[in-house]
Amino acid sequence: MIIYLFHKHRQIPSRTELEHEKEPMTGDSSLLKTLNKSTLLRLIRRHAPISRADLAKRTHLTRATVSALVEELIGQRLVAETGIGASSGGRKPVLLQIDAEAGYVIGLDVRRNDLLAIVADLRGNALRELSRKLDAPSDPERTLSQLIALMRELRSELPDSPLGVVGVGVGIAGLVEQPSGRILFVPAHDWRLLDWRERLAEALGVPVIVENEANLAALAEHDVGAAQHATELLYVSVSAGIGAGYIVGGELYRGAGGYAGEVGHTTIELNGRPCSCGNRGCWETYASEQALAEALGLAYDPPLGSAIAERAASGEASALAALERTGVYLGIGIGNMIHTLNPQMIVVGGAISRYRDWLLPKMEATIRARFPYIPAFEVPIRFSELGETATAQGAIAYVLRELLEKPGASASAAATGV
Amino acid sequence: MIIYLFHKHRQIPSRTELEHEKEPMTGDSSLLKTLNKSTLLRLIRRHAPISRADLAKRTHLTRATVSALVEELIGQRLVAETGIGASSGGRKPVLLQIDAEAGYVIGLDVRRNDLLAIVADLRGNALRELSRKLDAPSDPERTLSQLIALMRELRSELPDSPLGVVGVGVGIAGLVEQPSGRILFVPAHDWRLLDWRERLAEALGVPVIVENEANLAALAEHDVGAAQHATELLYVSVSAGIGAGYIVGGELYRGAGGYAGEVGHTTIELNGRPCSCGNRGCWETYASEQALAEALGLAYDPPLGSAIAERAASGEASALAALERTGVYLGIGIGNMIHTLNPQMIVVGGAISRYRDWLLPKMEATIRARFPYIPAFEVPIRFSELGETATAQGAIAYVLRELLEKPGASASAAATGV
DNA sequence: CATCTTTGTATATTTAATAAACAAAGTAAA
DNA sequence: TTTACTTTGTTTATTAAATATACAAAGATG
Incomplete structure (x- = not known):
């Protein structure tokens, strides 16, 4: 993910600005x-x-x-x-x-040109899954209207239940301020400062959360995916670019301003390849799916399809060599993050997952060879089990956490329920 | 800090192994x-x-x-x-x-060849500060005995008080498991698996905490130093090597196995300078004080003294150029960490602090120039205010936190007090 | 079949909060 | 100076939510 020229526009408020005064934790018997x-x-x-x-x-x-x-x-x-x-x-x-049948949760993944919605019961079991093309992908107002219409449509089709839809979660590839849920910036369309959370909540009359796409995917892997027993999880999403989401102590970590995890633009080569961000030597210019495609002389216009995978499967030397190099670069960047964060487990997701069988051995070998002096290789590396639905599932997981695990939330949410 | 060949010996237990089952948070009115x-x-x-x-x-x-x-x-x-x-x-x-006069806290920084002890009152005010050469720096048993003797000596010289010494904190450059406080590895002397916490606590009859040196320095900067209002703090210690400590949500973050912050060995140049760790292109081969000294053709045998600073102050071109390059490399590595962690503030400490006036402008310019697309330059970068005493002060801060801020601890500690 | 376990509920008691009234100690304006 | 009003801190009755204890229901076991 690339975030351009932020400082020309609105500044991101720091966490201290947001929290006027950290409320002290006290209370009575309630x-x-x-x-x-x-x-x-x-x-x-x-x-x-x-x-x-x-x-x-x-x-x-x-x-x-x-x-x-x-x-x-x-x-x-x-x-x-x-x-x-x-x-x-x-x-x-x-x-x-x-009580699975007591109500519903809807998870929504707003992508560049389409959106994915999953309706689940209160245990998180998916009941329905559908995708829709966006009518006007670059127009935030029309996209929001479409979201609201789709949510209303989905809700009207659901069987009656005591609590109805108890919450909606929305994932988007951008910077999202918490706990306000305001979207600060969406690089794909150069959107800035949208309060979809507030407006969706008002239009639908249910609690809504909005969160960064990689963060939700990380949450999904932690709650229902490949990392269910890791309290310290590093999720790395590798597609056109590279982004990361962290679980720290079982909770999402967002950093002070909400942009922790912008690891695609960390430097791994001082005077390396130029990056679209203006810098040189960014990790994602070496290890992303886009870098892989370009190394093979392919124009990158996702979704990429299975061209590279097929060439590799048929044993074509150039494809195999490119995948090997990608594995090395992935290993180096992940090794850097292991040193920095010391996660308990790493899950790799995104479009790159398609090549897991070619990449994983080389990634592990690289980490072992280049970082022999700490037991970095003990950190298990897995590929995502959730695939394309990770973000939407993470949105559901997030809402269910809010409803079922945050003290006090359940009472109010259940009261609000439709 | 360099950690050699860990896997030849004992494995670090993962966090899940340690926590048999995370205790659920419930309770009665007490x-x-x-x-x-x-x-x-x-x-x-x-x-x-x-x-x-x-x-x-x-x-x-x-x-x-x-x-x-x-x-x-x-x-x-x-x-x-x-x-x-x-x-x-x-x-x-x-x-x-x-109640400042109610008791004492002792903070201890165990360095390579000597140790620094600070005695403070319960408000954290330093009452006494002393350093001692280690009798046998490479012998862990004799060093521990010396620690115990010094603690007893210090305590016997303190004026009577209601609670006496309420706790001792020990900082050391190595891997420390928490919450056990067991020392897993000390690279400087190749020590492994020492339970100084338990043995000190038994010998002195007071609560003892043991923690990594950079983590304690980070805590000190947060509690009493340059970063008192940051809840998300990145502390980078730059001397012979580079290590980091993080404060996340106002609390120390250690990672799953206790070695989060080993940032000196992150790769910033794919086929860069060889590092003593066996890898190539590690950040600390470019940005440490050792790298600076070697760039100027000096043998590095710390403490380095003021040779380089004097040459720079007198305007010597080679010294100024080397400092400029160090500033650039520091900026790049810190920029990487800003992208990864999104801290609210950065504090740089360690021996490199001596050169702050030459380094800081170049560091900030580098971050601004290389990372223009996120407001990374908004993250304030400061140099340590605590200097050499940061770790010992962090040890005191840690003990005071345990005593005064952890629910339940004050009751038991006050009861144990001598 | 008699006895022992385990599960779940009912009742009296205990703990630590709140609410409301009050006393102590001050300011401020007539 | 006197009276009215504020703020601080304490006392007392009340309330909420836990515990402890007893007990009933349901089942296992020799």
């Missing part, structure tokens, strides 16, 4: 209840199906407390009793799960 | 009280002197609650009434502060 309910919800999500007694053991709350809180969660339609478990020498446990 | 007391302590530290009424306003607790909690904190000797404030139209407020 906070305690909120906290405990939220913990129960999280455990029910992660360990479902699970009984009240088991929850009490894991949380060190008493069974009485768990019963009372679970009763409220059932009343909110977030949790349901879904069966009877096996006895372990006494009364059989009643099993609890997130 | 947790609430702990949380509220901890918040009050934090506010008293940051906004001292401050009245009960003011605390109530800031926390949204009632004055009654604040009074009750403050009374306990005074009973624990952590807080003291230190005066009467000005009236704002009514009764004058009673001002509260951390």
